[in-house]
Amino acid sequence: MALEGSDISEALHSLYVAASYILAYSFIFLLCMMGNILVCVIVLGNRRMRTVTNLFIFNLAISDLLVGIFCIPTTLVDNLITGWPFSNTVCKMSGFVQGVSVSASVFTLVAIAVERFRCIVFPLKPKLTLLVAKTAIASIWVLAVVIMCPTAVALTVEKVPFHYMVYNDDFNQTLPLYTCYENFANPKMGKIYTAVLLTHIYLVPLTVITVMYGSIGVKLCSSVVGNREPQANAAMISQKKIKVIKMLIVVALLFMLSWLPLWTLLMMADYAGLDREQIDFLTSYVFPFAHWLAFSNSSINPIIYGYYNENFKRGFQAVCKSRSFCYLVQCQLWSRVAKWEKSGR
Numbered sequence: 043m044a045l046e047g048s049d050i051s052e053a054l055h056s057l058y059v060a061a062s063y064i065l066a067y068s069f070i071f072l073l074c075m076m077g078n079i080l081v082c083v084i085v086l087g088n089r090r091m092r093t094v095t096n097l098f099i100f101n102l103a104i105s106d107l108l109v110g111i112f113c114i115p116t117t118l119v120d121n122l123i124t125g126w127p128f129s130n131t132v133c134k135m136s137g138f139v140q141g142v143s144v145s146a147s148v149f150t151l152v153a154i155a156v157e158r159f160r161c162i163v164f165p166l167k168p169k170l171t172l173l174v175a176k177t178a179i180a181s182i183w184v185l186a187v188v189i190m191c192p193t194a195v196a197l198t199v200e201k202v203p204f205h206y207m208v209y210n211d212d213f214n215q216t217l218p219l220y221t222c223y224e225n226f227a228n229p230k231m232g233k234i235y236t237a238v239l240l241t242h243i244y245l246v247p248l249t250v251i252t253v254m255y256g257s258i259g260v261k262l263c264s265s266v267v268g269n270r271e272p273q274a275n276a277a278m279i280s281q282k283k284i285k286v287i288k289m290l291i292v293v294a295l296l297f298m299l300s301w302l303p304l305w306t307l308l309m310m311a312d313y314a315g316l317d318r319e320q321i322d323f324l325t326s327y328v329f330p331f332a333h334w335l336a337f338s339n340s341s342i343n344p345i346i347y348g349y350y351n352e353n354f355k356r357g358f359q360a361v362c363k364s365r366s367f368c369y370l371v372q373c374q375l376w377s378r379v380a381k382w383e384k385s386g387r
Contacts, residue, residue, distance in 0.1 A: 077344030
């Protein structure tokens with residue numbers, strides 16, 4: 043509970059709203075962990091899966107895991123309680139890792155689109171080797187770190203002036219209220235930096251991906267119409283290519299749509315000139331949903347792979363049928379049952 047001057051604010055959320063936040067964030071956290079770990083295990087455990095495209099998908103899974111580990115829990119806690127309960131280091135790490143992982147995901151999607159564009163539109167050119175793909179992935183992470191360095195420098199935890207938290211409903215015992223935010227020396231720099239991030243890790247990649255997949259679609263349509271190979275063989279090849287392209291387009295499209303509300307809110311917070319009540323409403327109810335929608339993208343990608351790609355589907359089935367996985371699930375179930383019995387007693 044926070045105090046501003048002599049005014050007392052209510053609890054941040056009701057019990058039902060807080061419970062819904064916990065359930066929603068916990069669901070995408072578990073789905074993100076299980077799905078992306080399975081993707082990594084499948085790619086690393088099967089040599090035939092170590093293609094250039096799958097290597098980029100593996101890198102995408104790593105960035106999604108970072109979102110799940112470092113971003114979902116801290117964002118949930120930040121949305122549930124008043125003020126920032128963690129240290130200055132956690133404030134910097136959470137924002138920095140979130141930005142780096144999101145940037146790496148975007149740049150990886152661009153790399154996948156470029157690789158598919160080269161392979162299909164210019165089939166006679168030499169294909170990318172695994173060494174080139176690994177070099178591209180290393181460059182992706184370096185670029186992501188560089189572009190998010192200002193965030194790591196600017197993020198800080200500071201005391202909110204004239205705001206206090208009441209301890210145990212005793213107004214004689216108050217605690218200072220802290221917040222984690224980007225503290226630029228010049229407030230205009232924060233607005234400019236938000237616009238730069240929007241341009242470099244959303245608008246420009248979206249344009250490149252759209253152009254790449256649009257060109258691929260035109261090439262596939264023209265090749266199907268004018269193909270001189272035997273009809274059955276040509277149809278088989280085109281169907282396989284089309285299915286892969288569909289999978290990658292769905293991944294890129296869902297990424298852009300899931301992050302659009304959060305980017306819109308960030309731009310509104312910086313440029314719309316909102317008053318205090320509007321900002322409080324967005325922070326309490328709209329931002330938590332926008333963050334959840336953005337983070338849910340990190341858990342949906344493995345489901346898309348399993349739906350569109352037969353190799354990933356077989357890999358998921360093989361891992362789920364393995365003895366070690368079944369033993370792990372049984373141990374988790376028995377531990378849950380034991381906890382429920384203790385709580386019931």
